[in-house]
Amino acid sequence: MVSDYDRPVSTPNPTAAILVIGDEILSGRTRDENMYHLAGVLTAHGIDLREVRIVPDDQAAIVGAVNVLRRAYDHVFTSGGIGPTHDDITADAIGAAFGVPVVVDPEADRRVRAFSEVRGMSYNSDQQRMARVPQGATLIDNPISAAPGFTLENVHVMAGVPVIFRVMVESILPALAQGRPVVSGEYRIWRPEGDIAHDLRGLAAKYDDLALGSYPSMQDGRGGTTIVVRGTDPQRVETAVAELRTVFPPE
């Protein structure tokens, strides 16, 4: 029953997954910001986000997810759990996933210590926890609060605090191979989905190099549909949107 065009845009782009580590998201206390932010950034950079997982602050859950995702996708980006407190277990979990020890990185140690000293805080073993990375990892800069993230092979481990997460994303993005960005166009039709599905199916088959997503919406008690056209060729996307306008003329 599933036709060929029932699939995401097919591109030769690098693929990615995001792993959010966070009890606070699963409990409903905090609404995700990092995944939403990074999804848009990856799309603009030409990296195809294929999967997101959110798991608790639990080593077995993190190790299991990391080991599946890092083998399935070109990149895995994680968010959360790299601070100094007892619930920050991401570095240990990534070490366990790769089977490597977690060690104090001298450069990370220098940065975190300097940050503490400037603020007149004594440098203790808890703060030093933030300088621990799995052996072989390279650091991801944190110009806001010093404590770095790290990259180990294709896994990029970043902070959960949104403002720090964002600067870490900015700092690693230039080094990641860039694909052809997936661009999108939209067209809004003031008819319910069921009414336009037949003609839309025809267009989806015709433009089989694009993805045509159909999103119902209600406005002023009236059912309408937004068609989102996505693809890597901006001209093709424009052509498809123009044809939507012809097939479903504005009122």
Added chain:
Amino acid sequence: MVSDYDRPVSTPNPTAAILVIGDEILSGRTRDENMYHLAGVLTAHGIDLREVRIVPDDQAAIVGAVNVLRRAYDHVFTSGGIGPTHDDITADAIGAAFGVPVVVDPEADRRVRAFSEVRGMSYNSDQQRMARVPQGATLIDNPISAAPGFTLENVHVMAGVPVIFRVMVESILPALAQGRPVVSGEYRIWRPEGDIAHDLRGLAAKYDDLALGSYPSMQDGRGGTTIVVRGTDPQRVETAVAELRTVFPPE
């Protein structure tokens, strides 16, 4: 390196996962609402949300995730892909995951047809797609736009449109076994995490029936920490928050 208390709250509550089906989330076009909403509802109902996955509108991805999650957790809640258009493939994917055919449900057919007729729309085969469910499924009511969701064994399949998703959640919730709701208390400390980690670790070990989460934040350029205490016994949570106030007195 991971201590016993580095784990989510342990409860005898039913467990759950959420599977969001949506290219529009993965592309960064749309920010998730349904997962955030349901996470809070499940916590209040005493069901422990253990994992979230977001996958594209792709049958193999949906089937793979559903078959892992339905075996690992008591409940799986899905969002998205049950409309009438070519990109609505969730019913077929769930049928494939369970190895059962997808059929037109007579009651669903009656509802969707009646909704079309009231609005003066002809009832066509695309609209009838919304009445198709995997064999053996029971319907989830949709008082807004008629097209039902469905439950098959422990998998609850709901619409992606947030207002419809929410009424579907309300309609199934009373029938789900209720656990002890996890309640939480918060305490804000005007010191950075590294400064309080040692004492906090002691408290986390002492209150090992609770989860103490530590979340750094910046306010007016000053680093602070919010401690979130979670557990099923409101009295214990209150006791722990009171002890936090003693150990880390307000300024």
